[in-house]
Amino acid sequence: xxxxxxxxxxxxxxxxxxxxxxxxxxxxxxxxxxxxxxxxxxxxxxxxxxxxxxxxxxxxxxxxxxxxxxxxxxxxxxxxxxxxxxxxxxxxxxxxxxxxxxxxxxxxxxxxxxxxxxxxxxxxxxxxxxxxxxxxxxxxxxxxxxxxxxxxxxxxxxxxxxxxxxxxxxxxxxxxxxxxxxxxxxxxxxxxxxxxxxxxxxxxxxxxxxxxxxxxxxxxxxxxxxxxxxxxxxxxxxxxxxxxxxxxxxxxxxxxxxxxxxxxxxxxxxxxxxxxxxxxxxxxxxxxxxxxxxxxxxxxxxxxxxxxxxxxxxxxxxxxxxxxxxxxxxxx
Amino acid sequence: xxxxxxxxxxxxxxxxxxxxxxxxxxxxxxxxxxxxxxxxxxxxxxxxxxxxxxxxxxxxxxxxxxxxxxxxxxxxxxxxxxxxxxxxxxxxxxxxxxxxxxxxxxxxxxxxxxxxxxxxxxxxxxxxxxxxxxxxxxxxxxxxxxxxxxxxxxxxxxxxxxxxxxxxxxxxxxxxxxxxxxxxxxxxxxxxxxxxxxxxxxxxxxxxxxxxxxxxxxxxxxxxxxxxxxxxxxxxxxxxxxxxxxxxxxxxxxxxxxxxxxxxxxxxxxxxxxxxxxxxxxxxxxxxxxxxxxxxxxxxxxxxxxxxxxxxxxxxxxxxxxxxxxxxx
Numbered sequence: 001x002x003x004x005x006x007x008x009x010x011x012x013x014x015x016x017x018x019x020x021x022x023x024x025x026x027x028x029x030x031x032x033x034x035x036x037x038x039x040x041x042x043x044x045x046x047x048x049x050x051x052x053x054x055x056x057x058x059x060x061x062x063x064x065x066x067x068x069x070x071x072x073x074x075x076x077x078x079x080x081x082x083x084x085x086x087x088x089x090x091x092x093x094x095x096x097x098x099x100x101x102x103x104x105x106x107x108x109x110x111x112x113x114x115x116x117x118x119x120x121x122x123x124x125x126x127x128x129x130x131x132x133x134x135x136x137x138x139x140x141x142x143x144x145x146x147x148x149x150x151x152x153x154x155x156x157x158x159x160x161x162x163x164x165x166x167x168x169x170x171x172x173x174x175x176x177x178x179x180x181x182x183x184x185x186x187x188x189x190x191x192x193x194x195x196x197x198x199x200x201x202x203x204x205x206x207x208x209x210x211x212x213x214x215x216x217x218x219x220x221x222x223x224x225x226x227x228x229x230x231x232x233x234x235x236x237x238x239x240x241x242x243x244x245x246x247x248x249x250x251x252x253x254x255x256x257x258x259x260x261x262x263x264x265x266x267x268x269x270x271x272x273x274x275x276x277x278x279x280x281x282x283x284x285x286x287x288x289x290x291x292x293x294x295x296x297x298x299x300x301x302x303x304x305x306x307x308x309x310x311x312x313x314x315x316x317x318x319x320x321x322x323x324x325x326x327x328x329x330x331x332x
Numbered sequence: 333x334x335x336x337x338x339x340x341x342x343x344x345x346x347x348x349x350x351x352x353x354x355x356x357x358x359x360x361x362x363x364x365x366x367x368x369x370x371x372x373x374x375x376x377x378x379x380x381x382x383x384x385x386x387x388x389x390x391x392x393x394x395x396x397x398x399x400x401x402x403x404x405x406x407x408x409x410x411x412x413x414x415x416x417x418x419x420x421x422x423x424x425x426x427x428x429x430x431x432x433x434x435x436x437x438x439x440x441x442x443x444x445x446x447x448x449x450x451x452x453x454x455x456x457x458x459x460x461x462x463x464x465x466x467x468x469x470x471x472x473x474x475x476x477x478x479x480x481x482x483x484x485x486x487x488x489x490x491x492x493x494x495x496x497x498x499x500x501x502x503x504x505x506x507x508x509x510x511x512x513x514x515x516x517x518x519x520x521x522x523x524x525x526x527x528x529x530x531x532x533x534x535x536x537x538x539x540x541x542x543x544x545x546x547x548x549x550x551x552x553x554x555x556x557x558x559x560x561x562x563x564x565x566x567x568x569x570x571x572x573x574x575x576x577x578x579x580x581x582x583x584x585x586x587x588x589x590x591x592x593x594x595x596x597x598x599x600x601x602x603x604x605x606x607x608x609x610x611x612x613x614x615x616x617x618x619x620x621x622x623x624x625x626x627x628x629x630x631x632x633x634x635x636x637x638x639x640x641x642x643x644x645x646x647x648x649x650x651x652x653x654x655x656x657x658x659x660x661x
Contacts, residue, residue: 068405102438109436118404119437123428129394130429133401133409140357140383141406160424163394170389325439326473328497332442 009285014061014222016282020293022061023053023218023275024300026077029086032304033076033093037253043095046107049077051216051248054274055180056081058221059148059243062229068118068134070127070149073108074180074247075120078150083115087307096314103317104325113332118147124185125158127151128177132164135173135238146232147175148225153242154185156199165206165240172237176228177208179240180215182247187259203240215243216274219281246272334517339509341483342372342448345490346410348519350380353408356494359386359395360412360448369414370450370509392418396425396447400499403445404433408494415461416451416503419468430499431474444497446490452505452543452593453638459630462638464542464594469501470570470603476500476524477570481545483513485568488522496524505543527574529581533563536652537581537588539604541567544591544624544643551648560656570600575607583613587655589622593642596625619658622651 009016030050036042049056056077060069063082071078080086084100092099092110100110111119118134121127131149138145155161156179168175179199183190196202203210214220221243228239246268250257257265282288336344349356358373364387367374377385388395392413399409413419419426430443453462470477476498480486486504493500530545531552540548545566552562565581567573582588588608590601601623608614608621624643632638 070401099438101436101440104438105436111437111440113404113437113441118401119433119441121429123424126397126424126429129397129425130401130404132394133398133403134405135401136398137402137405137407140402147401160393160397163389163391164397166389167391167394167398325435325437327476328434328439328442328444330442331444331497332440 009219009281012219012223013226014058014219016218016278017288019057019061019218020275020278020282021296021300022057022081023278024297025086026053026056026080027275028300028304029080029089030076032308036308042093044106045252046093047074047252048249049074049247051268051273052180052182052245053077054218054221054278055215055243055245058218059150059178059225061222062226063116063146063148065116067145068116068147070118070131070134070147071120072127072150072152072155073120073122073124074152075108075110079110079112079117079120082117084110084112084117087311088112090307090311091314094311095316096311097317097321098311098314102321125151125155125160128155128160128164129167131175132168132173135168135175136171138174139171144233145174146229149175149177151177151179152185153179153181153183153190153199154188154193156202157193165203165208165238168238169206169208172235174232175238176225176232177238177240178225179242180245181242182245184247184251184260186251189259198242200240200242208238208240210240210242212242212244215245216272216277218274218278245274333514335512336483336515337509338483338486338511338513339371341487341515342490342504343374343376344515345487345519346373346376347379349491349494350376350384352519355406356408356410357384357386358410358412359388359399361388361390361414363387363412368412370506372448372504373412392421393425396422397429399445400425400429400433400443403443404441408444410446410448410494413447413449416449416465417460417463419449419465426469426475426499426501427472431472434498435474442497443499446493446500446502448502448504450506451503452507453631453642454507454543456633456635456638458633462631464592464626466501466503466570467594467600470600474499475571477503478524478568479503479542479570480568481505481508481542481566483511483515485522485528487515488520489524489568491519492521492524495521503542507543511546524569525572525574527565527567527577529563529577530566531562531564533561533585535561535585535587536655537563537565537585538591538648539565539567539578539588540591541570541600542593544593547643547645548591548648550645551652554645554649555652558653560652562652578604578607579611579613582608583616586616586618588617589624589648589651589655591624591643591648592626594626595628596623597628599625601625619655622655624648624651
């Protein structure tokens with residue numbers, strides 16, 4: 001392959017080519033799930049993050065493997081970005097014993113503690129205090145770990161958000177509350193549900209630095225998170241980041257998208273898609289060629305198709321598995 | 333052997349656990365200088381510092397959630413909720429998170445936390461500070477539920493709860509805090525899931541939980557004069573439940589009374605009745621099972637009304653005598 005002369009963006013803290021690959025993995029992982037669902041091969045529900053790949057990758061990339069993420073119901077991007085094995089994620093989605101959660105969690109609870117993924121949550125806002133607890137644990141044990149807690153815009157109206165931010169602030173915990181403001185909590189526009197301009201303003205109430213950023217600009221996201229990670233690791237306490245983004249798909253499988261216009265959606269998809277924006281930037285900086293982009297997309301599609309084909313052959317849980325793991329014998 | 337109060341026994345177990353395991357820490361409202369709502373953590377912040385005996389804001393959801401997050405990442409938090417009624421505010425973290433994470437994650441994470449809380453009526457604290465809601469937690473797979481009734485049980489079961497690798501709900505009864513009993517000086521554990529025969533008898537079995545254990549023992553003394561021999565069984569842990577000890581006693585006496593302070597409707601006493609009814613022993617019962625429990629009313633503040641709302645020694649005595657009469661017919 002021809003080596004392109006790299007004119008790297010000097011202002012970015014992330015390997016953007018590597019990030020682009022991850023973003024494509026996330027998008028095609030979810031497109032593959034959608035296809036499986038459409039042909040009736042996927043049981044249960046899921047919440048797609050297509051359109052939010054920059055917040056997923058830009059949020060997790062500045063973290064070390066031993067740092068934690070706490071995720072939400074819209075979690076696939078976060079999990080892949082933190083390094084959760086994609087094959088195991090497909091297996092979880094397809095109800096296989098080889099799944100990240102042995103088939104017991106499904107989409108909404110994918111966890112992989114070995115790579116710092118403390119798990120995804122089906123209860124909106126529940127992750128805020130759990131993230132504070134993990135950060136407290138790191139602080140008390142002196143591990144220098146940092147916790148990044150993903151959450152949606154709607155979650156900031158939960159009491160747990162306010163309780164956790166206050167706790168994180170008074171104890172100066174090494175945690176970053178990272179709000180993916182994708183404009184809607186299910187069908188409810190965030191504009192109708194809060195009476196403030198920016199969700200990041202809420203940090204002020206708790207003595208936490210709050211910042212609102214363009215969540216579809218990978219470099220902006222990763223730079224902002226990098227700064228917050230550094231601060232948290234050095235004992236500077238929590239940060240509240242609001243990253244503005246958009247979910248291209250509906251809330252979940254039942255969404256008929258009656259609450260937003262096609263035009264609005266098209267605007268975001270055509271002019272503010274995080275993958276297209278990153279590709280454009282890399283092309284402008286001569287860091288990638290159009291051909292390489294096409295190859296990347298194609299090889300990722302092939303990679304995902306191969307994984308699914310292989311996962312389909314895996315064993316399902318047995319009847320006996322119903323009763324395992326209700327109670328723990330050993331500590332993990 | 334020395335005698336200490338139930339409150340001291342709990343304080344001692346916490347003290348020892350903090351001393352034995354650096355991963356153990358306490359968090360809750362006013363547990364530091366104040367010593368906790370009822371004094372169970374008295375003196376511990378002075379001894380172990382503000383990091384390990386951690387005063388929190390009035391944020392029950394954050395207390396529970398922080399305990400979950402810390403437990404998943406290597407610590408052994410012991411959280412205090414001043415009154416068990418406040419569990420309502422922490423419910424999501426205990427029921428949807430703590431209870432389910434081990435299972436939901438396919439066994440790849442554990443949540444070794446203890447939730448200690450003061451429960452029950454008898455202090456005139458009215459409807460929002462007097463409930464017996466332990467049955468809620470007993471309904472949730474993944475949680476263990478303990479209701480110690482003596483200082484000895486309190487210390488041993490609290491040590492066991494702290495060592496357990498699951499979320500354990502530990503209900504202390506306010507009226508028991510000042511009761512005394514023999515308690516070993518050194519740390520010890522009582523296995524979770526083993527009932528205790530608090531009094532041996534031959535005529536009637538009373539299965540009692542919480543404060544009803546001491547009331548049943550008092551009632552047993554009263555009816556003894558009339559020649560009735562009562563056996564009192566204390567399950568001690570609602571989950572896991574030692575069914576064998578309960579059924580063995582009922583098989584011996586063939587007459588059974590179940591006494592809880594909690595309201596009977598959809599209560600733990602219903603569960604105990606079902607266990608007996610579903611066993612073959614039910615065919616040998618000399619009389620129908622008798623169930624004493626709280627009246628189906630919010631707890632009133634006024635002293636006489638409050639006493640009327642839960643079974644008292646006199647009602648237990650009456651129930652035993654009535655049961656013996658019915659069985660004679």
